[in-house]
Amino acid sequence: MFCSFSPLSYNWLILSYLAVRYHNTSEHNFVSDQEPMDLKSNHSSPVFTDPVHLSKSRLGLPSNIAPYSTAAQPYSSSGLCLQIPRRKVGKLDDVRASGWLDAMKSSSPPRKKLSKDLISESQSDETDAAYLTWMISCPSALNSFHIITTYAKCKSVVLFLDYDGTLSPIVDNPDAAFMSTAMRAAVKKAAKCFPTAIISGRSRDKVVYEFVRLSELCYAGSHGMDIMGPLRESEYVGDHPDCIRTTDEQGKEVHLFQPASEFVPMINEVYKSLLDITKNIIGVKVENNKFCVSVHYRNVDEKMWEEVGKHVFGLLKDFSRLQVTHGRKVLEVRPVIDWNKGKAVEFLLESLGLSHRDDILPIYIGDDRTDEDAFKVLRECNHGFGILVSTVPKETNAFYSLRDPSEVQEFLKSLVRWKNSASSQTEDSTATV
Numbered sequence: 001m002f003c004s005f006s007p008l009s010y011n012w013l014i015l016s017y018l019a020v021r022y023h024n025t026s027e028h029n030f031v032s033d034q035e036p037m038d039l040k041s042n043h044s045s046p047v048f049t050d051p052v053h054l055s056k057s058r059l060g061l062p063s064n065i066a067p068y069s070t071a072a073q074p075y076s077s078s079g080l081c082l083q084i085p086r087r088k089v090g091k092l093d094d095v096r097a098s099g100w101l102d103a104m105k106s107s108s109p110p111r112k113k114l115s116k117d118l119i120s121e122s123q124s125d126e127t128d129a130a131y132l133t134w135m136i137s138c139p140s141a142l143n144s145f146h147i148i149t150t151y152a153k154c155k156s157v158v159l160f161l162d163y164d165g166t167l168s169p170i171v172d173n174p175d176a177a178f179m180s181t182a183m184r185a186a187v188k189k190a191a192k193c194f195p196t197a198i199i200s201g202r203s204r205d206k207v208v209y210e211f212v213r214l215s216e217l218c219y220a221g222s223h224g225m226d227i228m229g230p231l232r233e234s235e236y237v238g239d240h241p242d243c244i245r246t247t248d249e250q251g252k253e254v255h256l257f258q259p260a261s262e263f264v265p266m267i268n269e270v271y272k273s274l275l276d277i278t279k280n281i282i283g284v285k286v287e288n289n290k291f292c293v294s295v296h297y298r299n300v301d302e303k304m305w306e307e308v309g310k311h312v313f314g315l316l317k318d319f320s321r322l323q324v325t326h327g328r329k330v331l332e333v334r335p336v337i338d339w340n341k342g343k344a345v346e347f348l349l350e351s352l353g354l355s356h357r358d359d360i361l362p363i364y365i366g367d368d369r370t371d372e373d374a375f376k377v378l379r380e381c382n383h384g385f386g387i388l389v390s391t392v393p394k395e396t397n398a399f400y401s402l403r404d405p406s407e408v409q410e411f412l413k414s415l416v417r418w419k420n421s422a423s424s425q426t427e428d429s430t431a432t433v
């Protein structure tokens, strides 16, 4: 169905031109943590195809489509070859000793300010062209809004939102990553229209009480290892050994799911040790996120990053049940359990009683590598899609993109407007009948 809709075809002509132009430019110098990536454009289908119909299996059942491959996907057909900047990508889920320093260096895109100040205009043009080219495979969710809502027409949208870098801009001080009043209002309105959950790497308490402060949502903290959701009798939720019944702040009965609860003493021990062993490195910030620990090096002199990594990986040698994953200028120490933001999405859909419905459209918006697990689940299940928030091209399992939190806000507002106008049209037609 979506194949026939072609909002990008005009862009495609421009991008083809840009691709040829930049392909013919042999020298490509990219800023700081970026490296060139070969991308082959897809002549036969520059138009985005229906994300939902690409996947065939139901939620929770094995997918019968070929597994997503980040290496060769949408650019697979022969065609133009364009070098675009790409962040160095370490293993997404395990930064092993040999690669951790590289991974640390490439773990966040350069600030816009940096690129404007430090790179020449032509390099900046190349970066912009690269972004536009990348958008062929990962189009803007705002530009594709009509496609999204056409598909969503007879469906119930369910929203999953990451916090840092998605609802709040990335800032130097993690304790000051507040969302704007306007964003809070947008999320609140969205949550009134659609079931909405926030899934964050931070501790759930911190996200709920210090940052988001909205009661209309479900929350999952610690990368999904701490979920508070509606009470539901089901084998998957209610009878799960790690799930207990409790009451929330408003006294409402809820389910609390904490699959890593046994790790809390270990995480506290590691947190204290990390505080101690990094105390002399200026700029390090160690954050206790209850079921995981974040070691931030955003404010550390780059010469000392190796030192930070050595301390973290050195300490973890004594904790075989913990692993290190990588976020944006942050090393995340977390339990080795088969749980991530993707599993949290499945769990929440089940909690909301939605996982067996054919008419849902889950949309997950996130900016981080940890969000890729959720994008992947949606890509491989029967419904929904991910939206990656990024100002630079990235390998991703998401189907759409947005540049930054301000575009996320715009997207949420557009969804609410669309929902309200669709509802009033339905009311009008009912009244006419």
Ligand SMILES: O=P(O)(O)OC[C@H]1O[C@H](O[C@H]2O[C@H](CO)[C@@H](O)[C@H](O)[C@H]2O)[C@H](O)[C@@H](O)[C@@H]1O
Pocket: 162, 163, 164, 165, 169, 170, 171, 172, 173, 174, 175, 177, 199, 200, 201, 202, 287, 289, 294, 296, 298, 327, 328, 329, 330, 332, 368, 370
């Ligand atoms: O899953 P998320 O909600 O995106 O949380 C991931 C991590 O986000 C926070 O760190 C990141 O944002 C900070 C504030 O902008 C920034 O200073 C830091 O460099 C980023 O890595 C949070 O502090 C971590 O605990 C979360 O794990």
